[in-house]
Amino acid sequence: MAVTAEKEHVEDIENMPSGTIIETEKDLVRGRVLIPHPTQDPNDPLNWTSLEKYSTYITVCFFTFLATVNASNFTVAIGPVSKEFKESSTRTGYLVCFNTLWLGLGNIIWVSLMRVVGKRPVYLISLLIFVAANIWSRETHAYGSLLASRMVSAFAASAADATVPSLVADLFFVHERGHCMMLFHFALSCGFFLGPLISAYITQEAGWRWSCGFLAVAGGVTFLVGFFTIRETNYPRPKADINLPTSTYPAKKNFISWLSVTNGYDKEGSFFGTLWRIIYLFAYPPIIWTGLTVGSFVGWNIVVQLTSSRTFTTKPYGWTIGDLGLLSIAGWIGAVFAFFIGGKLIDIIATRLTRRNNGRREPEFRLPAIIFPAVIGPIGVLIFGLCIVHKTSWVGAAFGYGMQGFGLTAVANIVITFAVDGYKPLAAEALVVVFVLRNSIGTILALFTVNWQKASGVQNTFGEMVSIQYFFLLMTIPMFYYGKQIRTWTSKFGPMKQLSLEN
Numbered sequence: 001m002a003v004t005a006e007k008e009h010v011e012d013i014e015n016m017p018s019g020t021i022i023e024t025e026k027d028l029v030r031g032r033v034l035i036p037h038p039t040q041d042p043n044d045p046l047n048w049t050s051l052e053k054y055s056t057y058i059t060v061c062f063f064t065f066l067a068t069v070n071a072s073n074f075t076v077a078i079g080p081v082s083k084e085f086k087e088s089s090t091r092t093g094y095l096v097c098f099n100t101l102w103l104g105l106g107n108i109i110w111v112s113l114m115r116v117v118g119k120r121p122v123y124l125i126s127l128l129i130f131v132a133a134n135i136w137s138r139e140t141h142a143y144g145s146l147l148a149s150r151m152v153s154a155f156a157a158s159a160a161d162a163t164v165p166s167l168v169a170d171l172f173f174v175h176e177r178g179h180c181m182m183l184f185h186f187a188l189s190c191g192f193f194l195g196p197l198i199s200a201y202i203t204q205e206a207g208w209r210w211s212c213g214f215l216a217v218a219g220g221v222t223f224l225v226g227f228f229t230i231r232e233t234n235y236p237r238p239k240a241d242i243n244l245p246t247s248t249y250p251a252k253k254n255f256i257s258w259l260s261v262t263n264g265y266d267k268e269g270s271f272f273g274t275l276w277r278i279i280y281l282f283a284y285p286p287i288i289w290t291g292l293t294v295g296s297f298v299g300w301n302i303v304v305q306l307t308s309s310r311t312f313t314t315k316p317y318g319w320t321i322g323d324l325g326l327l328s329i330a331g332w333i334g335a336v337f338a339f340f341i342g343g344k345l346i347d348i349i350a351t352r353l354t355r356r357n358n359g360r361r362e363p364e365f366r367l368p369a370i371i372f373p374a375v376i377g378p379i380g381v382l383i384f385g386l387c388i389v390h391k392t393s394w395v396g397a398a399f400g401y402g403m404q405g406f407g408l409t410a411v412a413n414i415v416i417t418f419a420v421d422g423y424k425p426l427a428a429e430a431l432v433v434v435f436v437l438r439n440s441i442g443t444i445l446a447l448f449t450v451n452w453q454k455a456s457g458v459q460n461t462f463g464e465m466v467s468i469q470y471f472f473l474l475m476t477i478p479m480f481y482y483g484k485q486i487r488t489w490t491s492k493f494g495p496m497k498q499l500s501l502e503n
Helices: 052-070 080-087 094-117 119-139 141-162 163-171 172-208 209-230 271-283 285-311 323-355 364-389 394-422 424-456 456-472 477-492 495-503
Strands: none
Touching: 052 094, 052 119, 052 141, 052 163, 052 172, 052 209, 080 094, 080 141, 080 209, 094 119, 094 141, 094 163, 094 271, 094 285, 094 424, 119 141, 119 163, 119 209, 119 364, 163 172, 163 394, 163 424, 172 209, 172 285, 172 323, 172 394, 271 285, 271 424, 271 495, 285 323, 285 364, 285 394, 285 424, 285 456, 285 477, 323 364, 323 394, 364 394, 364 424, 364 456, 394 424, 424 456, 424 495, 456 477
16 A cells, blocks of 8 residues: 655645644655654754764653653652751642642743743753752751742753653654654653652751752753754744755855754744643643643642641651652653553554554554553552551552653553644743643642642542543543544634744
8 A cells, every 4th residue: 555645735725624644655764654844954853863863852851851850859858858947747748739830830931932032041041040049949048038939940851741742743753743742751760760769868967058050060961062962953844845956055054053052043933823832722621631630640649749748757667768769660660661552652552543644643652552551540540548547558649640741641641642633833931831730730730739638538539630630531531533623623713724824
């Protein structure tokens, strides 16, 4: 059967919404379908060598790892910080809550700025702010100042959040995106799960201030490395003519040229126009569903961490802060197991469904891979809650936490890759909406988990959490069968309609 190629022309928009791709023989390059089809320009990011692509991408993913380590930095240090500043554990918990909130809200500013100045300056500037904010956290001796520094560090860290899926779309072909997005989500999960472990042992051995010092040093090293490895990936692909020969393009830039911070400047880019698009995307159901689904997993992870901190440091367990950090290894192991299920597998499934669909690729073809983590993740949350309530061996709780880690990492990558495929021209803006919802849920849970557990009981709380997760996961079924119709509808208003008129 002949392999088919992408045709995303304005005249077809009624029948083929954004995200639907028709693969044809024109897109065969060395026997492989490459979508989007690369130009003959040697400076086109799709034509970069693997070293050039991955040196940029992995450096940014390490920044993402530091961003989530920063977010979970104080989950295991609430006791020592409360004691030093003579604040209640609830008020000290604000150091986690408002950091989580700004890790989401900061995306709005950075993505809007990225559309004007490019990605490279955004990453470099935010890394410098991240370093300065963590030095501030380490040196301050007032609670209000510490809280402010935590919010600033989260704002800086958010630059390595919603911008990254757009980076993936710039660098990699459609058939590679599931696997490459998994690297991003693995970095996020490593921060969520290994962050408490790192912070716990630093806090136990050197004091909580040095956990901020560690982040400042790590951020500084990342800036130095990134100055030489992070290349600008903004490229005017909608205007590019793939039929032009190589000789019509400028010569391949040398290493010094890539160090410029003005390569990605777009004189037609609009900061406030991007803000408008972000606000409008809150009316797009697939994006809202993605945000709520990811938020339920990330939010429950915060509940698990905060519940662990209160439970395992008291009788009958009596763990040290370092012991508490070790529990997070279970979640990290789950994330490792998710690497294939939530990454390469979704590319394989999507490719096979595309062949069965006569070469027509739909973003919804990513969704069947959600079956495994949708079953395992919520059950892990329930197992953890039951073990906590009945004060069983820590092994059961750790096993449940590992299942939750598996579910979080795999589900997040599957649904976010689906959203990126469906709204690729607005990938960064769409992910701002997703991550604002994700972190808002996390903030609310961090603020009210204790009251929720007191009102409903710990066992009932975890049961209710699982029910909410399954509600959002079951929405995958109508999204799979009716997602295309929904995308067709969303193409008729808001930023997607505007883009179709411009192109």
